[in-house]
Amino acid sequence: MKLVLDQNKTPLFDALKEYHKRNVIPFDVPGHKHGKGLREFGDFVGNKVLEIDVNSMKPLDNISNPIGVIKEAEELAAEAYWADHAFFLVNGTTSGVQAMIMSVCMPGDKIILPRNAHKSAINGLILSGAQPIYIQPEINNKLGIAMGVSLESVEKAIAKHPDAKAIFLINPTYYGATSDIKKIVRLAHKHGMAVLVDEAHGAHFKFHPELPYDAMELGADMCAVSIHKTGGSLTQSSLLLLKEGLIEKKMVRTVLNLTQTTSASYLLMSSIDVARKMLAVHGEEVFTRVLKLCRDARNEINNIDGLYAFGKELVGTPGVYDFDESKLGINVTGLGITGFEAYDILRDEYNIQVELGDVFNILAIVSVGDTEESVNALVEALKSMSVKYKGDKKRFENVMLENPEVIVSPRDAFYSNKKVVKLEDAVGEISGESIMVYPPGIPIVTPGERISKEIIEYVKLLKSQHSLLQGTEDPYVEYIKVLGM
Numbered sequence: 001m002k003l004v005l006d007q008n009k010t011p012l013f014d015a016l017k018e019y020h021k022r023n024v025i026p027f028d029v030p031g032h033k034h035g036k037g038l039r040e041f042g043d044f045v046g047n048k049v050l051e052i053d054v055n056s057m058k059p060l061d062n063i064s065n066p067i068g069v070i071k072e073a074e075e076l077a078a079e080a081y082w083a084d085h086a087f088f089l090v091n092g093t094t095s096g097v098q099a100m101i102m103s104v105c106m107p108g109d110k111i112i113l114p115r116n117a118h119k120s121a122i123n124g125l126i127l128s129g130a131q132p133i134y135i136q137p138e139i140n141n142k143l144g145i146a147m148g149v150s151l152e153s154v155e156k157a158i159a160k161h162p163d164a165k166a167i168f169l170i171n172p173t174y175y176g177a178t179s180d181i182k183k184i185v186r187l188a189h190k191h192g193m194a195v196l197v198d199e200a201h202g203a204h205f206k207f208h209p210e211l212p213y214d215a216m217e218l219g220a221d222m223c224a225v226s227i228h229k230t231g232g233s234l235t236q237s238s239l240l241l242l243k244e245g246l247i248e249k250k251m252v253r254t255v256l257n258l259t260q261t262t263s264a265s266y267l268l269m270s271s272i273d274v275a276r277k278m279l280a281v282h283g284e285e286v287f288t289r290v291l292k293l294c295r296d297a298r299n300e301i302n303n304i305d306g307l308y309a310f311g312k313e314l315v316g317t318p319g320v321y322d323f324d325e326s327k328l329g330i331n332v333t334g335l336g337i338t339g340f341e342a343y344d345i346l347r348d349e350y351n352i353q354v355e356l357g358d359v360f361n362i363l364a365i366v367s368v369g370d371t372e373e374s375v376n377a378l379v380e381a382l383k384s385m386s387v388k389y390k391g392d393k394k395r396f397e398n399v400m401l402e403n404p405e406v407i408v409s410p411r412d413a414f415y416s417n418k419k420v421v422k423l424e425d426a427v428g429e430i431s432g433e434s435i436m437v438y439p440p441g442i443p444i445v446t447p448g449e450r451i452s453k454e455i456i457e458y459v460k461l462l463k464s465q466h467s468l469l470q471g472t473e474d475p476y477v478e479y480i481k482v483l484g485m
Helices: 011-022 039-045 047-051 069-080 092-104 119-128 151-160 181-190 249-259 266-301 339-350 372-388 410-415 453-464
Strands: 085-089 110-114 131-135 166-170 194-199 222-225 238-242 308-310 327-331 361-365 418-422 435-437 442-445 479-483
Touching: 011 069, 011 266, 039 047, 069 085, 069 266, 085 092, 085 249, 092 119, 092 166, 092 194, 092 222, 092 238, 092 249, 110 151, 119 131, 119 410, 119 442, 131 151, 151 181, 166 181, 181 194, 238 249, 266 308, 266 327, 266 372, 339 361, 339 372, 435 453, 442 453
Parallel strands: 110 131, 110 166, 166 194, 194 222
Antiparallel strands: 085 238, 222 238, 308 327, 327 361, 418 479, 435 442
């Protein structure tokens, strides 16, 4: 596809700068009035940040019905990602995932999706009333993590549920594995099913030939992209991409306006505009550097006793059609500690914040803002840890869970009568809440699923590791709501 728009342009950002230059006297919201009413905060973050924290107006357009500079910026983003339409999101990719599901599924409609989907997909099921048809992602037992889904598992789900309205995929998983999106798209479209893709961690794919393919290029109908995660925009800013055909643009805009704020942050939206320009114009150069940083780091880490930084060698194993090398996943079991412990040690003792830890691994995301110095600091910290924390044995066996049994749809479970029980007494009950570690925000159990002994034991393990659990009304997850009176 040949780009015809000038990707050097930033129409929304330019309009915001022009507004700032005029020094308008504000009698609209927000109430801090260019920062004058929030001095302490402005003294810390800088006055200009607050001076451009403004409300929707004619010169700056409106996210609910863009006809001016936001529309122009969205058109540039759509072209950069080879989509027909792009929608700016200020409620994160969560709002995009929910909008995808709600744009396709009515109450009772079936949607095929992997069980390791983010909690936003589960919330999308509750909002839409869709019935989930879960497929089991492939499991890497050595690493203790879920990978992508196989074409065969999708084929079986379609054969069993030919009336499903859509297939929901993840590209890539949190740790960087991708499924064979192209073949799955062909299969889905053959059966008249839309393909919706959570590409929260793949915003950069489109902009370098050595990265996996992005979903829109492979024929997906809709794709939610976290520009803030790997593309450089501000936290909470994302894009929703649409290839019109099975899904109409008007329907998507209507759904977005159900849940997205009418007071969209111009800081967030203009950061999308600038990040899109950077990716479209300089993306290949930037990610050539990022990939070199990651490859060099991976080589060094794999020479550290007790550590294994996994990468492209996983391609061809179950659930790994391709792999994103900018995801620096490191298995720490050889040190005799858990990934949760390594996560805390790096933060508390070495002043390094990685993305997440699980039972076996830690994950460092390397992206547009990283430098040789920052990556070297991580490598040196890991070298130090290998000496300081090397133990004799791995403390935990594989604890990967199979898909729970779905008894009631997520929406019906959400609105059902519930009772509160102790977690250890919940075996066999139908969950009325979700439990998850955040990050990554993938539910261990969701509303409508039967709670097994294995689920409870896994939650207890996570609690023993001081993981950040959420989803239950009880902040300490000692109790859980289950269906019944």
